[in-house]
Structures are given as C-alpha cells and as structure tokens.
Amino acid sequence: MKWMTFISMVWASVAQANTKTSFMPPAATEIAGQVDNLYAFLLWASLIACVILIGGMIFFAMKYRRKSANDKTAYITHNTFLEFLWSFIPLVIFLFVFGWGWYIYHQMRAMPKEALEVHVYGKQWAWEFVYKSGKASTNEFVVPVNTPVKLIMTSKDVLHSFYIPSMRIKQDVVPGKYSALWFESEKLGDFHVFCTEFCGAAHSLMLGRMKVVSQADYEAWLQENDEGLTLVQRGAKLHNDKGCVACHSVDGSVKVGPTWKGIWGATHQFVDGGSALVDEAYIRESILEPNKHIVKGYPAAMPSYQGQLTEEQLNAMIEYIKTLK
Amino acid sequence: MGSAAGKNYINEFAGLKSWFTSLDHKRIAILYMISVLTFFLVGGIMALLIRAELFSPGGQFLTGDSYNQVLTYHGAIMVFMVIIPGIPAIFGNFFLPLHIGAKDVAFPRLNLASWYVFMFGAALAVSTMFTSKIDTGWTFYTPYSIKTGTAVVTMVLAAFVMGMSSILTGLNFIVTTHKLRAPGMTMGRIPLFVWAIYSTAILQVLATPILGITLLLLAAERIFGVGIFDPALGGDPVLFQHFFWFYSHPAVYIMILPAMGIISELITTYSKKTIFGYTAIAYSSIGIAAVSFFVWGHHMYVSGQSEVAGVIFSFLTMLVGVPTAIKMFNWLATLYKGSITFDSPMLYALGFMFLFAIGGVTGIMLATLGLDVHFHDTYFVVAHFHYVMVGGTLMALVGAFYYWWPKMFGKMFSETYARLSFVFIFVGFNVTFFPQFVLGAMGMPRRYFDYIAPYESLNKISTVGSWLIGIGFFIVLFNLIHSLLKGAKAPDNPWGSKTLEWTVQSPPTHHNFDHDPVVTAGPYEYR
Ligand SMILES: [Cu+2]
Ligand SMILES: [Cu+2]
Numbered sequence: 001m002k003w004m005t006f007i008s009m010v011w012a013s014v015a016q017a018n019t020k021t022s023f024m025p026p027a028a029t030e031i032a033g034q035v036d037n038l039y040a041f042l043l044w045a046s047l048i049a050c051v052i053l054i055g056g057m058i059f060f061a062m063k064y065r066r067k068s069a070n071d072k073t074a075y076i077t078h079n080t081f082l083e084f085l086w087s088f089i090p091l092v093i094f095l096f097v098f099g100w101g102w103y104i105y106h107q108m109r110a111m112p113k114e115a116l117e118v119h120v121y122g123k124q125w126a127w128e129f130v131y132k133s134g135k136a137s138t139n140e141f142v143v144p145v146n147t148p149v150k151l152i153m154t155s156k157d158v159l160h161s162f163y164i165p166s167m168r169i170k171q172d173v174v175p176g177k178y179s180a181l182w183f184e185s186e187k188l189g190d191f192h193v194f195c196t197e198f199c200g201a202a203h204s205l206m207l208g209r210m211k212v213v214s215q216a217d218y219e220a221w222l223q224e225n226d227e228g229l230t231l232v233q234r235g236a237k238l239h240n241d242k243g244c245v246a247c248h249s250v251d252g253s254v255k256v257g258p259t260w261k262g263i264w265g266a267t268h269q270f271v272d273g274g275s276a277l278v279d280e281a282y283i284r285e286s287i288l289e290p291n292k293h294i295v296k297g298y299p300a301a302m303p304s305y306q307g308q309l310t311e312e313q314l315n316a317m318i319e320y321i322k323t324l325k
Numbered sequence: 326m327g328s329a330a331g332k333n334y335i336n337e338f339a340g341l342k343s344w345f346t347s348l349d350h351k352r353i354a355i356l357y358m359i360s361v362l363t364f365f366l367v368g369g370i371m372a373l374l375i376r377a378e379l380f381s382p383g384g385q386f387l388t389g390d391s392y393n394q395v396l397t398y399h400g401a402i403m404v405f406m407v408i409i410p411g412i413p414a415i416f417g418n419f420f421l422p423l424h425i426g427a428k429d430v431a432f433p434r435l436n437l438a439s440w441y442v443f444m445f446g447a448a449l450a451v452s453t454m455f456t457s458k459i460d461t462g463w464t465f466y467t468p469y470s471i472k473t474g475t476a477v478v479t480m481v482l483a484a485f486v487m488g489m490s491s492i493l494t495g496l497n498f499i500v501t502t503h504k505l506r507a508p509g510m511t512m513g514r515i516p517l518f519v520w521a522i523y524s525t526a527i528l529q530v531l532a533t534p535i536l537g538i539t540l541l542l543l544a545a546e547r548i549f550g551v552g553i554f555d556p557a558l559g560g561d562p563v564l565f566q567h568f569f570w571f572y573s574h575p576a577v578y579i580m581i582l583p584a585m586g587i588i589s590e591l592i593t594t595y596s597k598k599t600i601f602g603y604t605a606i607a608y609s610s611i612g613i614a615a616v617s618f619f620v621w622g623h624h625m626y627v628s629g630q631s632e633v634a635g636v637i638f639s640f641l642t643m644l645v646g647v648p649t650a651i652k653m654f655n656w657l658a659t660l661y662k663g664s665i666t667f668d669s670p671m672l673y674a675l676g677f678m679f680l681f682a683i684g685g686v687t688g689i690m691l692a693t694l695g696l697d698v699h700f701h702d703t704y705f706v707v708a709h710f711h712y713v714m715v716g717g718t719l720m721a722l723v724g725a726f727y728y729w730w731p732k733m734f735g736k737m738f739s740e741t742y743a744r745l746s747f748v749f750i751f752v753g754f755n756v757t758f759f760p761q762f763v764l765g766a767m768g769m770p771r772r773y774f775d776y777i778a779p780y781e782s783l784n785k786i787s788t789v790g791s792w793l794i795g796i797g798f799f800i801v802l803f804n805l806i807h808s809l810l811k812g813a814k815a816p817d818n819p820w821g822s823k824t825l826e827w828t829v830q831s832p833p834t835h836h837n838f839d840h841d842p843v844v845t846a847g848p849y850e851y852r
Contacts, residue, residue: 090647094643098640174556
C-alpha cells in the first residue's frame with residue numbers, strides 16, 4: 001500500500017491548511033495527522049458533491065420555473081449512460097475512501113511490540129490508571145512523549161469508552177473483557193480524555209486529563225508520592241483520586257451530589273425530614289454509610305467507601321472540606 | 326366527480342365509536358395521525374428541554390439523571406412512536422390502497438388491530454414516565470440497562486409491543502400490494518411511493534422480530550437473572566449490540582425509505598414531469614432494503630469487534646451509499662426541463678434534497694473506518710442522523726401533510742403560512758444541527774449533560790436554532806388546524822397530479838372508487 005502513503009503525503013499539505021478550518025483538535029500523533037488528511041479529502045469531496053447536488057437542484061429549479069399553467073415538459077424516462085455514470089463514479093470514490101479508511105484503521109489496530117503498557121479501568125465515573133511500577137492514579141494520565149503507549153483496558157461496572165480527541169483514538173471499555181488501544185504522542189502538553197459510551201448520571205463528568213511529558217518528567221512523576229504534603233493537600237488530592245470529583249464540586253456548582261463549598265458548619269435537611277449539622281462525625285458517616293441519610297434534593301447515588309479509605313485519608317478529606325468556604 | 330349525496334369517508338358515519346371501530350384504511354390513518362402527532366409534540370418538547378439544558382455548561386434546570394431521562398424519552402418516542410410508524414401508518418394506510426386502485430388494504434381488521442396494538446405499546450411506554458422512568462438511552466445498551474433502577478422492563482415490553490404492530494402493518498401492506506392492484510396496475514406502474522412503502526414493509530416484517538427477541542432476552546435477564554448480556558452473570562454485553570443493530574440499522578431504512586417515496590411523488594407533481602429512472606428508483610429501494618441487513622456493524626467499529634468484521638461492514642456500508650446516490654441524481658434529473666412551481670410541498674421536497682445531501686456525505690465519512698474512530702459517539706453522529714431523520718424523514722412528512730391534506734380533508738390551507746413554516750423549519754434546522762458537526766469534529770461526545778468551555782458558543786447557537794424549529798412546527802400545526810375550521814373547499818386535484826388518488830373526490834368516499842379504475846399507463850404520465 002505504498003501509493004496510499006504517497007497520496008497521504010500529497011494531502012498532508014492540503015490538510016495543513018485544513019486543520020485550521022476543519023475544527024479538529026490539534027493532532028498529536030502521526031496517525032492523527034493521517035486521519036486529518038483523510039478528513040480533508042472527504043471534506044473537499046463532500047463539498048464538491050454538495051455543489052453538484054444542491055447547486056444543480058437550485059439551478060434547475062430556477063431555470064425551469066413554471067412559466068405558464070400549460071407548460072409542456074420533456075418526457076425523459078431514463079438515460080442508461082448517465083445512470084451508469086452516477087452509479088459508477090460514486091462507487092469508485094466510495095471504495096477508494098473505504099480503502100484509505102481501512103489503511104489508517106489497520107495502523108490503529110496493529111499494536112506495537114515494544115510499548116509502555118498501562119492498565120486502565122473505567123468505572124462510574126472515573127478513569128483509573130495503573131502503571132507497571134505499581135503507581136496508580138485517577139483521572140490523571142501521565143505518559144512520556146515519543147514513546148508508544150499501549151492501554152489495556154477493562155471496566156469495573158458498565159460500558160465506557162476511552163476517547164482522546166487529539167490522538168483521534170477511541171475504544172469501548174467493556175466489563176469482563178480486555179480491550180486495547182495504542183498511540184505515540186509527538187507533542188508535549190495537556191489533552192482531554194472523555195468517556196463516549198453512555199454510562200449514567202455523571203457520564204459527561206468522567207473527564208480525564210492526559211499529560212504528555214518528557215521522559216525525565218515522567219520518571220520523576222512515577223517516583224512522586226504523598227510524603228511532604230499537608231493534610232489539606234492530601235485531602236484535595238483524594239477528592240480527585242478517589243473519584244469524588246465526578247459528583248462533588250468544590251466551587252459551588254451542582255453535579256450529581258451537593259457541592260462541598262461552604263457545607264462545613266451548615267445544617268443540612270434530609271429527605272426523611274431529619275437534619276444534621278455538618279461536622280466531623282457527619283462527614284465520616286456520609287462517606288462510609290452514604291445511604292443512611294439522604295440530603296434533600298439529591299438522589300441516593302453515592303456508593304459506600306467503607307473499607308476503601310484509611311483513617312488518615314478520612315481525616316485528610318475532612319480537613320480539606322473544612323477549608324472550602 | 327363528487328358523489329350525489331356529498332358523502333365521504335368522514336361524514337358517512339358519525340360518532341366517536343364509528344372511528345374507534347372503523348375498518349376503513351382512511352379512518353385508521355387518521356387515528357394514527359392524531360396519535361403520532363401527539364407523540365411528536367411530546368418528543369419535540371423533550372428535544373427543546375435538551376437544547377435548553379445545553380444552552381450553558383453545568384446544570385441549568387435538570388440534573389444528570391433527569392437529563393438522561395429526558396434524552397431517553399426524546400429518542401425512544403421519536404424513533405418508536407413517531408418516525409417508524411409515521412409515514413407508513415399515516416400516509417401508507419391512507420394512500421397505498423388509493424394509489425393502486427384498491428378499496429381498502431388486504432386485511433382491514435388486522436389494520437385496526439395494529440393501531441390498537443400500537444396504542445397499547447405506546448401507553449406502556451408513556452406509563453413509565455409516571456413510575457420510575459427510564460434513563461438508558463433508546464439503545465438500551467447492556468449492562469447499564471440491566472443495572473439501572475429504572476423501568477427498563479416496561480419500556481422494553483412497550484417497544485416489543487409496538488414492534489408487533491409494525492410487523493402487522495408491514496404484512497398488510499405487502500399482501501395489499503401483491504393482491505389488490507386494480508386491473509392494469511402492473512408492478513411496473515405502481516407509484517414510487519408504493520414501491521417505497523413495499524420495501525419498507527419487507528424490512529418491517531423481517532427485521533422487527535429480531536428486536537422483539539432481543540428485548541425479550543433483556544427482560545428475561547432483568548427479571549430472572551439469566552446470564553445473556555451481563556458479564557457479571559457470564560453474559561456478553563457486545564452481543565446485545567449486535568442483536569440491537571441487526572434490527573436498528575434496517576430500522577434506519579424503515580424510517581427513510583417511505584420519505585424517499587414521498588419525495589418522488591412531490592418532485593414529479595411540482596415539476597409536472599415524469600420521473601427520471603422509475604426502474605432505478607424502484608430497484609434501489611429494494612437494493613437498499615436488502616443490503617441494509619448486512620451493515621449493522623458500522624455502529625460498532627470501536628466496540629471491540631474484530632478488525633476483519635469492521636472492514637467487511639465498512640465495505641458493505643459504502644455499497645449502500647450507491648443506491649442512495651442514484652436516487653438523489655434521479656430526482657435532480659427529474660427537475661431538468663421540468664415546469665417547476667414552489668408550492669409549499671415542493672419547498673419541503675427541495676429542502677429534503679438539500680439536507681439529505683449533507684446527511685449523505687457525512688454518512689460516508691462515518692462509514693470510513695479510520696475516521697469513524699474519531700467521530701463515533703460524538704456530536705458528529707448526532708448531527709448526521711438528525712440531518713437524515715429530521716432533515717430527511719420529517720421534512721418529507723411535513724411536505725406530505727401539505728401535499729395530501731386537501732385530499733384527506735377536502736380543505737385547502739394557507740399557502741403563505743405553509744411557506745413561512747418552511748423557512749422557520751429549514752433555517753432553524755441548519756442553525757441547530759450544523760454546529761453539531763463542528764462540535765463533533767472538536768470531540769464533544771454525545772449524551773453529554775455538561776461540557777467543557779470551548780464547546781459553549783456552538784451549543785448556544787444550536788439551542789437558538791431549536792427555538793426556530795419549534796416555531797416552525799407550531800405554524801404547521803396552526804395552519805392545518807385553521808384549514809380544517811376555515812379552509813376553502815379543496816378541488817379534487819389541486820396540484821394537477823397524475824396518480825389515482827387525485828381522480829377521486831376530496832375527501833374520498835368510503836369505498837374510494839365509485840367505479841373500479843382500469844389502469845393503462847404508468848403513474849407519471851405528464852406529456
Ligand atoms: Cu460514560
Ligand atoms: Cu446503521
């Protein structure tokens with residue numbers, strides 16, 4: 001398929017001009033560039049097709065406007081040659097595009113032999129990343145630049161789909177199965193990670209942040225741990241890492257659950273009519289037995305974190321909430 | 326030609342009971358019309374709610390859960406209760422027999438029964454709004470649909486029951502087309518609308534049972550815990566997607582083929598010219614119907630299906646593009662050297678061609694493997710299928726309303742308001758959905774209740790567009806109701822059409838034809 005590569009190259013120049021107008025996010029991998037070339041080709045081909053179809057329609061409609069009620073029209077039932085043309089030419093174009101699409105798809109699917117492997121778990125509603133070194137992170141996905149990265153993904157509950165727009169890659173994350181994805185970023189920077197398979201209340205909040213960093217920064221990041229952080233800083237980190245962020249904002253906006261801003265010291269009403277002062281005991285209970293009391297105006301959507309947080313972590317969270325005035 | 330006593334199918338019998346027990350295909354069509362339009366209103370309000378919520382990022386007046394419910398009802402109502410039954414059950418029922426010179430459909434009792442079955446299913450579906458609602462999206466993907474606490478079983482049974490109705494209607498139309506054609510009405514002379522309804526009916530009969538079985542399996546899994554789709558029970562969630570799309574892709578053509586049939590009628594009538602390529606259009610309907618069974622996997626390029634499967638499905642999908650292109654070119658060629666008027670139904674037909682062209686080319690982009698990986702499940706897909714389903718099917722549906730209204734009710738409507746409604750719907754549609762292509766290219770996933778800041782301005786534009794569409798549809802509604810009350814009496818053939826329904830009085834008599842028609846020529850003899 002050498003000629004395909006050649007055509008891709010020709011189109012690369014066209015696409016260069018195109019990325020500014022096509023609204024695709026900046027392409028961060030070589031394959032993403034190829035996708036954009038194909039897209040540029042299809043945009044132009046589509047434009048031409050629309051000019052023929054829509055332009056032709058408007059042209060005929062104007063030109064052959066009814067002049068009088070007894071206009072005579074031509075009685076044309078068919079024209080084999082024309083019909084052959086407009087079946088055959090689209091067919092050729094479609095098959096060409098099909099081949100090109102396949103060529104790119106094949107590269108996306110052919111996993112590199114040597115790659116940095118990262119395990120990814122999708123769960124309602126966070127992305128968890130586990131590295132070979134044992135380092136784990138939530139919603140924060142750090143990889144080195146110019147290195148093939150392979151993701152081995154599965155879900156802990158329902159379907160999710162792992163999508164990095166800038167890499168032009170996407171793959172469903174299925175419970176009970178492994179799926180894989182790979183990319184090699186040529187660009188440093190921060191990129192969005194979205195979930196594109198509907199997964200419930202906070203589907204649109206299942207946002208990951210991907211950071212492509214230099215090899216050295218990556219090594220350093222792997223070594224990082226919680227030592228040296230204050231209790232409040234640890235709480236802030238846990239808010240993200242434990243996935244509370246999907247349902248609780250810290251800036252007053254309402255997500256699935258109540259915001260944490262300003263709750264410390266307030267009195268909260270429950271759906272069963274009771275109420276309680278938000279203090280240490282209340283927050284602890286809210287985290288470990290969330291369905292014991294349901295805050296008025298919210299669904300009973302919070303999972304229990306019993307057994308998933310150490311005493312130190314609980315305290316760090318409480319200290320963090322205290323600071324959110 | 327009006328019969329002496331001024332009798333027609335509407336005034337021949339009086340009283341509500343005469344409607345609910347009528348076996349007359351025309352009256353049953355009216356029953357469907359009222360039900361489908363009511364559901365359309367509900368589904369439309371849901372759409373406006375969705376757009377209003379997305380006007381700004383973050384929660385406005387809905388929560389993540391209630392947004393998902395609104396989104397699910399919008400999708401399920403529009404698909405199962407509006408677009409699938411829409412054209413076949415309203416216009417197919419009313420005009421298929423008239424088009425082929427028959428007194429009724431082959432099984433009038435079955436026809437009435439299918440309306441009752443449909444309404445039973447619809448009632449089940451609506452009942453969930455008052456219980457625990459449903460939030461799975463209209464696709465019911467497992468295992469979410471097994472785990473969620475909402476009324477999945479009821480909703481799934483509702484879709485099952487409505488599917489039964491769809492099968493019965495399809496059967497009826499197939500038999501009618503084969504058995505009840507007037508003398509001389511060969512298959513080569515039936516109007517293209519009949520070909521379209523006929524191809525659709527084949528799809529309805531063959532594809533719908535698959536959906537039925539799939540949904541029953543899902544219900545069984547929820548109720549009895551049989552492990553079929555839920556991996557926690559040893560099932561396979563991707564299997565559900567295969568089953569679901571094995572029906573739902575052909576269903577896409579159940580939704581669009583009838584619209585294409587209408588466009589053929591409108592274009593010939595308002596160009597006063599015979600259709601270009603009758604045979605090609607007729608066979609392309611059948612061709613689309615046949616190939617559409619083998620392309621379901623294009624919804625699953627990133628689901629985990631193998632590369633080989635993806636390649637085969639992409640290839641076959643490209644093939645479906647060809648008959649679709651053929652139809653577009655045939656309509657275009659029909660305009661050539663015609664005598665074209667811009668009566669409102671024609672505006673809708675031209676609007677259809679405009680929007681369908683865009684829907685078509687973006688369909689090719691989505692069929693393309695490497696590119697779909699980026700576009701899949703983003704707003705690009707949302708925009709694409711609205712261009713095809715709303716820009717296509719709904720435009721044809723409204724065009725058909727204006728076209729056939731004088732025949733159905735014997736009343737003319739205001740042409741000025743009809744054109745005004747077109748302007749609102751057409752402009753509003755593009756303002757709503759074109760920005761969504763861009764949002765999709767930028768990477769905004771679908772079914773998002775909240776979104777990141779860069780997507781805000783385009784979402785705002787899109788929401789404003791939805792208001793324009795809303796106004797447009799209210800003008801249509803107002804115009805049609807006004808015509809019933811105050812409209813001028815319609816002549817038998819206001820548009821100078823050539824098909825058989827225009828040879829009888831408006832509205833037609835109970836038995837359609839006073840004398841059995843004898844057909845000696847094709848349907849579009851404009852010479
Ligand atoms: Cu999701
Ligand atoms: Cu499909």
